[in-house]
Amino acid sequence: MKREILLGDEAVGLGAVHAGISGVYGYPGTPSTEIFEFVESIAKKTGDIHAFWSTNEKVAYEEALGMSWAGKRALVTMKHVGLNVAADAFMNSAITGTNGGLVLAVADDPGMHSSQNEQDSRYFAKFAQIPCFEPGTQQECYDMVAEALDLSEELTVPVMLRLVTRIAHSRSAVEVTSTPRKQNPLHPTREIHKWTLLPSNARVQYKLLTEKQPELLRRAEASRHNRLELRGKHGVIACGITWNYLLENLPDNHDFSILRIGQYPIPAGKVRELVDHVDDVLVLEDGYPFVEEMLRGPFGLERAVVKGRLSGELPRTGELNPDLVRDAMGLEPQGGLELPTAPANRPPTLCPGCPHHDTYLALNEAVAEYDKPQVFSDIGCYTLGALPPLEAIHSCVDMGASIGMASGAAHAGYHPAIAVIGDSTFAHGGMTSLLSAVQQHVDVNVVILDNETVAMTGTQHSMATDETLDRIVLGLGVEADHLRVITPLPKHHDENVQVFREELAHKGPSVIIARRACVEKVKRHR
Amino acid sequence: MEKNLILAGVGGQGILSIAFVLDNAAVRAGYTFKQAEVHGMSQRGGAVQSNLRYADHEIYSDLIPGGRVDVVLSVEPLEVERYWKMLAPDGWVVSSVTPYVNIPDYPPEDELLAQLTSYSNTILVDAGKIAKAAGTLKAQNMAVLGAASPLLDFTDDQLLEFVNVLFSRKGERVVQLNERAYRFGKAAGLFFRGLIDAGIEPRLALDLSRKMDPSTVDPGLAPRWAKRLKGEPDAVRALLAQEGDIACGQEQ
Incomplete structure (x- = not known):
């Protein structure tokens, strides 16, 4: 045993490594991101754990399920709203069951420190009829992930580990083992009926899941955590x-x-x-x-x-x-000093030199010719463009929503229908909506803010940037003449405004890529 | 023994670096600790804080209960104001007075300093000036940590060991600059308190300690400066009105 100072998230990551995972999967999302990153930092040294961010949570979950099918242990991480994206894979993985241990570490955000809702993932565990662990300390984060992997392997069900922000992002000293468990050997299952959820197989599998419920309850009754x-x-x-x-x-x-x-x-x-x-x-x-x-x-x-x-x-x-x-509890309050004045709020802002700032200035000028149009947007640093003084965007719902919502508004006759989305968010949840818009020939203008990284969560790898992004957009059917690339810098302001003007006037789908690297990314990766 | 600290500042000011030093020092000293922090959206230039608790017994809540904060340690003066209501009746405020102005309604400096100096248990230092004198503006966090260190339960060596660990990968020079900022910050804080303990009114104590060249500050000279402030106030005021810094040692 030795002691390490760990965030709750990091304790989950280290616990999983010590419990013999062969892969960690996920999409960045506060407050879950550090789980993956901690495993990634170990994997970079040991080289025997697959650790590469996925395009979105659904992909991550499916990859983890594949790892489990192959007989090895997998950890998949996401934030609570990410589980909505992965829900199809998640719900059905309870029906297929697992082979190697499969644990979903999902971090909820009560109080919405960095989220658009505070949904409680325990409902998802109940919905899927799988066990769920809920740690209260960093030590439990470390211990429970191993228990969850064991339980998953023993009862062949995926198991959830539900965190909240305050445990995910709080540090303490954690006792960790000096004798980690070895990884499982490759032993794929050939029980094809389990994994092929044709209705005839699925009925059998679902019945099996329901028949496991008394045992899951027995385990919970006997658990040292209850x-x-x-x-x-x-x-x-x-x-x-x-x-x-x-x-x-x-x-x-x-x-x-x-x-x-x-x-x-x-x-x-x-x-x-x-x-x-x-x-x-x-x-x-x-x-x-x-x-x-x-x-x-x-x-x-x-x-x-x-x-x-x-x-x-x-x-x-x-x-x-x-x-x-x-x-x-009905106890006396422990009062502090009376607040002399309410201090001025200090909301987060775009960093000095941020490319989004220049893009928004150009966009604001171009749309000023219309009657204050709605600009649909998405989830990332660029959501801060909703705040004064820019107030350039006017919606943020879920990953990728901007394009679908702008298309729907266009269907209703709204013009101009503008969507603003980041490069990673586009890869995560925007590509399919753009394909729909192209196929329907909707008059929609999609602005992709390509800062070449997943900026908000700490500059993780982006799946669709630079040439890859251009090729995706063209591959989805956007006409080459209406894929425009601008460089958001003050010196290009006038020409950028002109590009926006031209594409807003075009009837049909168009994509404007505003391409300049995130200043934070440049700083970190220098 | 139990110490509850709020570390406050603006995203990017290095709150988590202070936390790193204190977490490690606490574990090394055999204390238990918990330290909750803020990640994600608010790190982008917004108000950030961390709840840091250490004790010689088990700590339960990651969040400090209201009215139980022993020290608010803030790298930015406006940020202190968010935590008055958390402070224990005999709690301390250790803050930089260097403002970080990135909002349109930032209060006037005099108003802010009047507020801070109206509370008796304060250690106020000009971390911007101190860090600059130490060789890097980035070390304002370490200057405030140094200023707070007399209120904590660690020796300088216990803290500086982890300042060293924290910055070692950036090279020996960066380690040294941060160490200097810590030592200058500590001296400035002690000097400021020395003036107050000798009966000098806090705002004047702050003005005088800010006027010093940070590399010359010797807390042992505070009583003499206090005496002079009382004896020849006009001369000291003239000194304060001069261009440039003054050397603390001119009182010797």
Whole structure:
């Protein structure tokens, strides 16, 4: 054993390496990115783990599933909304089952520090009917990923490891093994019926999955991560990281009866035992009221009062913290100083010298000739262009949404229909929408901000940049005359405005690529 | 023993470098620690903070409960203002007074400094000036760490060991510049406190300590400067109004 200082994310990555993974897969997304990057940094030295970012989360999940099929262990990482993209592969991998251990480490973002929603991935685990681990400490991040891989291999189901921002991006010292597990040998499965989900096979496989459920529940009931301690008549259920907030506030000689949950499915037996013992239960969960909602429903708890996000003891939305938990426990607040003034906000901004800035200045000037048109946009650093003073873009929904939404607006007769999307986001989720727009000959103007990297998450490798990007756009059917490439620099401002003007006037699909490397990338890779 | 710190600043100012030094020093000293940080969108020039806790017992929450922050350590003066409500009743504020102006409604300097100096437990240093004197503007974070070091539970060597680890891959020169910034920052902070402890009003203490050539600051001279400030205020004010820096040692 030795001790290392690790982020929760890094502990997941190292735990997976020590548990013998042969591949890590993912698409960058805060707060999950560092899981992959930590494994990648090890793989660069050892050379025996596949570690290359995927085009999107669905691809990543499918690659991981293929690794599992071949008998080796795989870790696939993404942020919560990334799982929406991977959902088709994810849901059906529960039906096929696994061969080598397959763990999905998904990082939720309660409070939306860097996200467009705060969806709770535990619903996805329940939806797919697979086990889910929820660490509360960095040590558990490290330990649980190995347990999850073992469980996946033993019961041949994919297993989820659900993180939240505060555990993903918090450091502590972690005890790590000095005797890592060896990787699995290549041993592909030839159980073709398992992996070919024709309806006749899928029905069989789905039944098998449902038949595994009692065993999954038995494992959760017996899990060392689900601990029940009965004391007085006030109960608390603490899931994942909220355990820390509870302990932070718990007096030494407290009288709460407490169930800690770190492994799902929800250990219904332990829940019943708690509820039978207490008069009320406070449910602490960083995310949706997942357990709380279940408590109010199928467990039939007329005798106990359930408190939590739904009853108003805790806020319905946002991230929990020790103070909110303290308040919900009915303890005295620990006040700080009164804030003398509300300080001026300091929102994030585009970096000095950022190419997006120059592109937006040119675009703003070109569209000024129209009646303040909507500019549909996407997810990346360039989303900051929505803020003053640029206010150049006016939508951000999901990865790749800009092109589809601009097309839909064009179908409705809206002109000019403009989409602004980054190079990596285009590869991730924009290419198929552009193909649709070309095939339908929609009057849409797609601006691809090619800064040659995945900038927002830390300048990871972009799949579609430079010549590759040009060839993709042409390959999707955009006419060569209407693929324009500009260099977003102040000295080219006037000619860039002119290019925008010409393409906005063109009836039919056009693509303008604004190409200049991200300044942060240039700095980091110098 | 338990210490709860908020590290604050603007994305790019090196909050996480301060955290790296303190995390490692804490582990080396045998403490437990937890340190929550901000990644992603807010790193792009926005307000950033890290919750750093270390103790000789187990630490539970990654986030510091309200009213329990012992030290707000900020590389930027406006950023302090976000954390008053987190501060323990006897908590300290250690801050640079070098503003990072990247927003249109940044408050006037006098207003900001009046706010900071109205709180008694402060250590204020001009990290921009100190870092420049040390040889690199990038070392403002290390200057503030140095200024805060007397409030922490580590020796200079315990901290500087990890300043060395942090910057060693950038070469010996960068290590040395950061070490200097740390030492200048520490001296400036102690000098500032020395003036205040000798009864000098905080704003004047700040003005005088900022006027010093950072490489000459000797905290041991603070009492003499304080005496002079009281004895011949006009002469000192004339000195403050002069062009250029003054050498701390001229009091000897």
